[in-house]
Amino acid sequence: xxxxxxxxxxxxxxxxxxxxxxxxxxxxxxxxxxxxxxxxxxxxxxxxxxxxxxxxxxxxxxxxxxxxxxxxxxxxxxxxxxxxxxxxxxxxxxxxxxxxxxxxxxxxxxxxxxxxxxxxxxxxxxxxxxxxxxxxxxxxxxxxxxxxxxxxxxxxxxxxxxxxxxxxxxxxxxxxxxxxxxxxxxxxxxxxxxxxxxxxxxxxxxxxxxxxxxxxxxxxxxxxxxxxxxxxxxxxxxxxxxxxxxxxxxxxxxxxxxxxxxxxxxxxxxxxxxxxxxxxxxxxxxxxxxxxxxxxxxxxxxxxxxxxxxxxxxxxxxxxxxxxxxxxxxxxxxxxxxxxxxxxxxxxxxxxxxxxxxxxxxxxxxxxxxxxxxxxxxxxxxxxxxxxxxxxxxxxxxxxxxxxxxxxxxxxxxxxxxxxxxxxxxxxxxxxxxxxxxxxxxxxxxxxxxxxxxxxxxxxxxxxxxxxxxxxxxxxxxxxxxxxxxxxxxxxxxxxxxxxxxxxxxxxxxxxxxxxxxxxxxxxxxxxxxxxxxxxxxxxxxxxxxxxxxxxxxxxxxxxxxxxxxxxxxxxxxxxxxxxxxxxxxxxxxxxxxxxxxxxxxxxxxxxxxxxxxxxxxxxxxxxxxxxxxxxxxxx
Numbered sequence: 270x271x272x273x274x275x276x277x278x279x280x281x282x283x284x285x286x287x288x289x290x291x292x293x294x295x296x297x298x299x300x301x302x303x304x305x306x307x308x309x310x311x312x313x314x315x316x317x318x319x320x321x322x323x324x325x326x327x328x329x330x331x332x333x334x335x336x337x338x339x340x341x342x343x344x345x346x347x348x349x350x351x352x353x354x355x356x357x358x359x360x361x362x363x364x365x366x367x368x369x370x371x372x373x374x375x376x377x378x379x380x381x382x383x384x385x386x387x388x389x390x391x392x393x394x395x396x397x398x399x400x401x402x403x404x405x406x407x408x409x410x411x412x413x414x415x416x417x418x419x420x421x422x423x424x425x426x427x428x429x430x431x432x433x434x435x436x437x438x439x440x441x442x443x444x445x446x447x448x449x450x451x452x453x454x455x456x457x458x459x460x461x462x463x464x465x466x467x468x469x470x471x472x473x474x475x476x477x478x479x480x481x482x483x484x485x486x487x488x489x490x491x492x493x494x495x496x497x498x499x500x501x502x503x504x505x506x507x508x509x510x511x512x513x514x515x516x517x518x519x520x521x522x523x524x525x526x527x528x529x530x531x532x533x534x535x536x537x538x539x540x541x542x543x544x545x546x547x548x549x550x551x552x553x554x555x556x557x558x559x560x561x562x563x564x565x566x567x568x569x570x571x572x573x574x575x576x577x578x579x580x581x582x583x584x585x586x587x588x589x590x591x592x593x594x595x596x597x598x599x600x601x602x603x604x605x606x607x608x609x610x611x612x613x614x615x616x617x618x619x620x621x622x623x624x625x626x627x628x629x630x631x632x633x634x635x636x637x638x639x640x641x642x643x644x645x646x647x648x649x650x651x652x653x654x655x656x657x658x659x660x661x662x663x664x665x666x667x668x669x670x671x672x673x674x675x676x677x678x679x680x681x682x683x684x685x686x687x688x689x690x691x692x693x694x695x696x697x698x699x700x701x702x703x704x705x706x707x708x709x710x711x712x713x714x715x716x717x718x719x720x721x722x723x724x725x726x727x728x729x730x731x732x733x734x735x736x737x738x739x740x741x742x743x744x745x746x747x748x749x750x751x752x753x754x755x756x757x758x759x760x761x762x763x764x765x766x767x768x769x770x771x772x773x774x775x776x777x778x779x780x781x782x783x784x785x786x787x788x789x790x791x792x793x794x795x796x797x798x799x800x801x802x803x804x805x806x807x808x809x810x811x812x813x814x815x816x817x818x819x820x821x822x823x824x825x826x827x828x829x830x831x832x833x834x835x836x837x838x839x840x841x842x843x844x845x846x847x848x849x850x851x852x853x854x855x856x857x858x859x860x861x862x863x864x865x866x867x868x869x870x871x872x873x874x875x876x877x878x879x880x881x882x883x884x885x886x887x888x889x890x891x892x893x894x895x896x897x898x899x900x901x902x903x904x905x
Contacts (some may be wrong), residue, residue, distance in 0.1 A: 320356075321361065327353055334346035352389065352393065353367075356371075389426070395414065404441065448472065469489070506541055529554060572589070738792050762873045791842075791851065827891075857881070
């Protein structure tokens, strides 16, 4: 499958973050929780690029764990250390060492009764077994890990286990079941963007394998949007390549050409090298467009740069066969056709073998269920025999008490005559009660619906419809709380008013639709920036935004903060193939010096902002009462 390298990289990264973060804070005693967490974070930083360094961190954590006096905490830290060392050994291609270390990690986690760490170790064991040709064992480990994560209530870990199961069935070419597990993974947890990216990219690959290229394109675009929102440019480049390859197979050559142009621009802009896979996709497009000479030259470059004796995947080798055949180089074409056939045969054999192993494992589960059912049936027959014997004894007892029952029945008949008269009244009362309950339920639902509608209407009234940011009304209603909170904490409240420079020409030249997209992109940048510094972004109208921050902030701190905002906004925005740049002029006002309510502060910040514009734009100015006097003089 074309997107396998990206999928494996994502899966490895997500799995690492999952295990290293799980229950690290539970460690107490020497080494301290801080020490253990530092080791975890250090391993996370170097695992992908320098697994040898990560191995050393894991071994050192094992050594220090031996000094922990509490047995359970010692086992938890040992489990972490051995898991780090095992994952590092796996990346160093020391499969035997990795298996031994992760087995030990699982044993320590089990002894500590730490289900989260047990599940993480089982996921790693499943990956090793899948890579070493034991899909049935991998299936057992993945399912066991999934059950543990159900017990811990960890939806994110369940999602990773389900994605591992999807990859296992994908390798067996059981695409229907692979897609089913992947959908369950997405439904189980979608709160992490990189995990959603992995889900979308994997689903796109599965759909493309089955020829559903239009649906695959939609999933690739979802993955692309997430990669861009996270600034993951290397992943964005790989998803663009996958999307272009799918578009070529679909016959959408114009779309594929635009996608590859975008990938090449991204590579040139970021300095990320053009991968061999991307060059192969370019050659496929050139061949599909009838540009045989260019396709031949591109493919020659691909094979000239690869290591001696290595091959590409079956799709690339078969594409090379078609390109060299069209160019009249029959010898090279046949050589690549032979390699493609061998790779296809190997993949098919591996898929059949994996599928057979998985079916055997499932058959074992079914057989075990049948044995359990057989034992249950035997126990049921034994219980029936005992019940019959008990019934024979009870018949004698029943005969003895029959007379007593008859007497009781006579008494009951007399009582029924008395009760019958009140039964009709009781039935009528129950009918009325049922109606009352129904009316009450209808009323409660109406109240709940009204409350929900009122809440939604208020949310709409307090947020800007275009950007989703809080609006001026939100600022007016909530600023008083910010002021009182700042006063109690002894902190200043600072208002920064931003007016976009060069926005009007963009709006006039490219139209309101492009202008709206630019405003949305700017709002997203401000919201992201506020998330990092702990501020609040608000759109107050047009191309004006407000940022509210609090704290013991000096003028130098605020000036540095404003410069960072201007730099952030000044980054290029790409809309419809256009590269657009903006600037920002910022006015800064403090509370209580410049005002104790939002409107005076906004007026002060507005005056300071126009001073910044008059000073050449793309800069900031602090409010000074003298500015108000100068403004009056200019008005006169």
